[in-house]
Amino acid sequence: MLTILTDALLAALLLAALMVIRAFALARSRGSVPCRLKVGPSTGPRGWRSGVARYADGELHWIPFIGVLFRPRHAIARRGLTVSARRQIGGGLWAVDCGAVSLAMSEDALTGFLAWLESAPPSAYLDVA
Template sequence: MAALLLFRGIALARSRGSVVCRVRRGDRAWQSGVARYVGGELHWIPFIGLRLRPRHAIARRGLTVSSRRRLASGEGPAGYWAVVCSAERGPLSLAMSEDALTGFLAWLESAPPSAHLDAV
């Protein structure tokens, strides 16, 4: 079973268009997984689990970044950045490499102008 979970994690991380990304809601611990851009949503799939369906589907519409910072030592991999976002289902934090963060911000900014009309 452990080998199957390891294979699953490697396959997810290497799949085309995916980036390693951590997610945290509120004060909970960071969860490691993979993020994929699917149309107007960011799908997040945990490394550990049996289902291949996303645990979080975060709509780009109304998604805003309120802050960003480097992860502290011991909080995650070196060179990772954390962004605090406001989304339809409430605030959440994402942590990813600098290159992945650049891609995330470009994806967010490339939304049509009407996608942010309801954002405050």
């Protein structure tokens, strides 16, 4: 009985350590910024999920801190993306509403995000058939 409990505790500690290492690797990886994401119309502090955002091939990839895979959970295309609202939400974070998705990030990360949106080539918004 004691070995089963010890094995289960050891497995839980190993899983927790791997998740902490994954979160640290995501946060420290080149080209990524800490970013919170909220999908849907929920209001208030609830609904925000912590993760990192990376810019890749005209998309913003959001990867959650809690998880196993390094794949993005959300890919937000730059084409047609508009910021409908921007507000400070406390703790040094700024939130931007982009349709059904809201992103919260530091002021420096927000400046980079807005520059990324504005730096799209003019032809990026043309639908060429």
